[in-house]
Amino acid sequence: MRRVFTSPLLAVVLIALPFVYLGVQYAGLPETVPVHFNAEGIADQFGAKSSLWLHTSILSTVAIGTYLLIRNLHKIDPKKTAKTSAATLNSLAIVILVFLTVINIMITYSAVNYPAKLSITTVVLPAVGLLLSFLGYQMRTIQPNYFIGLRLPWTLEDDENWAATHQLAARLWIPGGLIIAVTALTLPFFSAFIITMIITAAIVIIPTVFSYRFYRKKQG
Known part of the structure; x- marks a missing residue:
């Protein structure tokens, strides 16, 4: 189970999920969708639905970069973090990737279901x-x-x-x-x-x- 959790294949799936979700929802979206929300969850900025691809791509790029950095930390850190196990670094990388994936999906979800409470x-x-x-x-x-x-x-x-x-x-x-x-x-x-x-x-x-x-x- 631990091997599956730290597998690069899981990372690929997580990175793909926001694009898959947006692709499934895209045809049913209106041409103009909310792209920013205030503290009360009320949309205060709107844009073309195609802009969701840009938002998803930017956050996914950040997610990929963060994942690769942490996973390969022992190779690039001048202090040589060999004492930190690869399993620990992989777990950190995956959990942060999960966090960014959830946020990424929720951006599309909020646009698709606005003005839903969630x-x-x-x-x-x-x-x-x-x-x-x-x-x-x-x-x-x-x-x-x-x-x-x-x-x-x-x-x-x-x-x-x-x-x-x-x-x-x-x-x-x-x-x-x-x-x-x-x-x-x-x-x-x-x-x-x-x-x-x-x-x-x-x-x-x-x-x-x-x-x-x-x-x-x-x-x-």
Whole structure:
């Protein structure tokens, strides 16, 4: 099962899904569709339905680039992240690809089903919360590198600082991401957005301060 989850074939399927979904829905779309939504999920910008292909292509390009970067991190990172297992990097790459695929599909879904209650604004914050929680879980095993993790001057120069900082970050990001997901599903978007910003700031700032104090303590 783990081999299937990290298979490049799964990545190809995920990248293709937004195009397949848009292709299936395309003939039934009106010539003008919503292409941007405000915080309440109300369309505030419209465009030709053909523009959905451009939106899908741009986000898919970002998804492909991110997937390939993380999957091949051990080959291009000058710090030689061989200590981070290929399985961990592959899992990270696939989960981020899933996240971007969901967002990509929801752009088309929101245009197809507007003004249905479920829109991209309904999905994006819960998805962000779950992604943060997963990243927190992976932080326990990510080794020093220049691309993923808390890449601070003190963590990059000291493996012990890196390990301690990321252990703390994991304990914050896992519950923090889950709280974001739950509040996003239960509160109005604006309230959930404010909570998301506060929690995100906290789970970044606290490990950063910890890392600096860890550095100063070792300096004596």
